[in-house]
Amino acid sequence: MWVSADRERCISGGRCMAATSEVFDQDEDGIVVVLTSNPAPEQEDRVRKAAYLCPSRAIRIGDGPAGG
Amino acid sequence: MNAPPTTANEELFAYPQDRACPWQPSPGYQDLGRRGPLHRVRLWDGRTIWMVTGHTQARRLLADPRMSADRSRDDFPAVLPRLDAPIFKPIAIIGFDPPVHDVHRRLLAPDFSLKHVRAVRPQVEELARRLAADMLRAGPPVDLVQAYALPIPSMVISELLGVPYEDHEFFEAKTVGLLQAKSAEDAERAGRELWDYLDGLITRKEREPGGSGVLSRLAGQVTEDGDLTREDLLRIALALLIGGHDTTSQMIALGVVTLLEHPDQLAALRADPGALPAAIDELLRLVSITDVSGVRVATEDIEIDGEVIRAGEGVLVSSSMTNRDPAVFPRPYEFDVHRTVGDNAASGRQHLTFGFGIHQCLGQNLARMELEVAFSVLFEEIPGLRLGTPLEALPTRSGGTMQGVHTLPVEW
Amino acid sequence: MKVTADRSRCMAAGHCAISAPAVFDHGEDGLVVVLDAEPGEDQRRAVEVAENLCPSRAIALLDASAAAPAQGAPPAG
Numbered sequence: 001m002w003v004s005a006d007r008e009r010c011i012s013g014g015r016c017m018a019a020t021s022e023v024f025d026q027d028e029d030g031i032v033v034v035l036t037s038n039p040a041p042e043q044e045d046r047v048r049k050a051a052y053l054c055p056s057r058a059i060r061i062g063d064g065p066a067g068g
Numbered sequence: 069m070n071a072p073p074t075t076a077n078e079e080l081f082a083y084p085q086d087r088a089c090p091w092q093p094s095p096g097y098q099d100l101g102r103r104g105p106l107h108r109v110r111l112w113d114g115r116t117i118w119m120v121t122g123h124t125q126a127r128r129l130l131a132d133p134r135m136s137a138d139r140s141r142d143d144f145p146a147v148l149p150r151l152d153a154p155i156f157k158p159i160a161i162i163g164f165d166p167p168v169h170d171v172h173r174r175l176l177a178p179d180f181s182l183k184h185v186r187a188v189r190p191q192v193e194e195l196a197r198r199l200a201a202d203m204l205r206a207g208p209p210v211d212l213v214q215a216y217a218l219p220i221p222s223m224v225i226s227e228l229l230g231v232p233y234e235d236h237e238f239f240e241a242k243t244v245g246l247l248q249a250k251s252a253e254d255a256e257r258a259g260r261e262l263w264d265y266l267d268g269l270i271t272r273k274e275r276e277p278g279g280s281g282v283l284s285r286l287a288g289q290v291t292e293d294g295d296l297t298r299e300d301l302l303r304i305a306l307a308l309l310i311g312g313h314d315t316t317s318q319m320i321a322l323g324v325v326t327l328l329e330h331p332d333q334l335a336a337l338r339a340d341p342g343a344l345p346a347a348i349d350e351l352l353r354l355v356s357i358t359d360v361s362g363v364r365v366a367t368e369d370i371e372i373d374g375e376v377i378r379a380g381e382g383v384l385v386s387s388s389m390t391n392r393d394p395a396v397f398p399r400p401y402e403f404d405v406h407r408t409v410g411d412n413a414a415s416g417r418q419h420l421t422f423g424f425g426i427h428q429c430l431g432q433n434l435a436r437m438e439l440e441v442a443f444s445v446l447f448e449e450i451p452g453l454r455l456g457t458p459l460e461a462l463p464t465r466s467g468g469t470m471q472g473v474h475t476l477p478v479e480w
Numbered sequence: 481m482k483v484t485a486d487r488s489r490c491m492a493a494g495h496c497a498i499s500a501p502a503v504f505d506h507g508e509d510g511l512v513v514v515l516d517a518e519p520g521e522d523q524r525r526a527v528e529v530a531e532n533l534c535p536s537r538a539i540a541l542l543d544a545s546a547a548a549p550a551q552g553a554p555p556a557g
Contacts, residue, residue: 131535
């Protein structure tokens with residue numbers, strides 16, 4: 001799976017980081033930072049949850065290697 | 069849209085402006101307040117509206133029937149970009165005028181009454197103690213927003229409405245998405261997700277009547293051409309769900325910050341628990357969590373204090389500044405839990421944090437009770453509580469009107 | 481001193497029941513109920529607070545010598 005985040009859309013809801021701090025972090029302005037665009041298989045469920053919960057739908061996911 | 073004429077070199081105040089201190093109005097609003105009770109300010113879309121910083125003027129205008137709250141009107145001002153989203157036009161109760169407003173408000177009044185609030189207080193205390201125990205078990209540091217401030221009002225409103233708390237992560241996240249959206253498009257997207265969720269929930273309640281909570285009760289009263297249509301019910305469900313947890317959770321968070329940063333006041337409160345109700349209203353006054361007491365549009369010309377608000381002009385009442393009118397609140401910037409001690413039991417309620425007029429917050433007494441429970445239990449169970457981040461480093465909300473923090477790291 | 485409460489204006493804010501519990505309560509519908517329409521002078525301050533705080537101007541304190549206020553009169557501010 002690949003994951004990316006739209007930093008313009010991020011409103012610092014923090015749900016992504018709460019779902020998995022292995023894949024998502026926040027910079028000092030509270031805006032999302034994606035730590036890896038190809039998360040390990042065991043992270044996939046949590047990444048899906050992060051995308052689902054994101055208050056501003058800033059997280060995008062897809063199958064295959066990094067894209068989008 | 070009737071923008072009042074401005075002189076060529078007059079630069080209007082750009083609204084809104086962020087706070088420097090989490091519990092005080094933005095420095096720009098303080099400047100305005102020093103100059104008088106009424107001002108013209110410019111919004112994001114170039115529109116000019118009135119901003120009221122005087123307490124007497126605010127009460128007069130918010131109680132004036134010539135001021136409309138109808139958000140479906142073309143001339144109703146959207147004070148932020150997100151408020152241009154169709155989902156807000158009109159939001160139930162707060163966005164309607166009489167007669168519809170009055171009918172819907174009275175349908176809900178029993179569930180938000182003083183007696184109902186008192187009846188549910190023991191459950192809220194039990195909940196707060198459980199959350200505090202979970203925090204102690206987890207050990208510091210903890211994010212007070214996720215661990216305590218958000219679950220309390222979220223569970224209370226879920227229970228009251230009959231929304232399954234299991235879905236809380238979803239509706240909390242989408243509420244943040246709606247209320248903190250930077251654009252109308254983003255707000256509409258989040259709002260539609262909540263709308264669809266509530267639509268499905270209400271459908272299930274229609275199929276299984278007799279369920280607990282306001283939504284089940286009202287689902288049984290829906291008629292297609294009467295006082296409560298199905299769309300009315302959906303709008304009400306949305307308004308109560310989002311109104312019922314975001315502001316209260318942020319008020320708990322910023323209230324804790326304010327108390328921790330005023331240890332003399334916190335100590336005074338611990339020494340005198342009977343002062344708690346009045347202290348809650350003092351905190352509400354000071355923090356003014358939504359920063360806005362109300363937004364209206366004039367339906368006729370209104371004369372006030374030598375000015376004329378023309379029909380079609382927008383008016384915004386600043387709670388943070390009207391709550392600091394020195395004619396009503398001596399030493400207005402001071403946090404004083406004993407401000408109204410010795411006075412009537414309701415004297416602390418003069419602030420305009422919950423608004424004024426017929427739209428004064430329906431949930432105000434529920435909110436007061438939740439705040440009383442939240443602060444008393446927290447400081448009882450975790451007396452050594454302290455901020456886990458310096459005050460200046462707290463991730464505060466910016467760019468909007470509703471104040472708060474994204475996270476509140478605490479230790480003990 | 482006479483006290484009146486207009487239930488058609490009441491929005492269930494509850495300030496009257498908090499400020500003057502001997503004079504005001506609310507019913508099951510959440511709306512104001514006047515317990516004592518002619519309270520003693522010891523209730524004057526409490527009733528004044530209730531009248532001032534009521535957000536929908538439903539509460540009126542009438543002195544024996546004053547005429548009743550006109551319904552729908554603009555608020556005194």
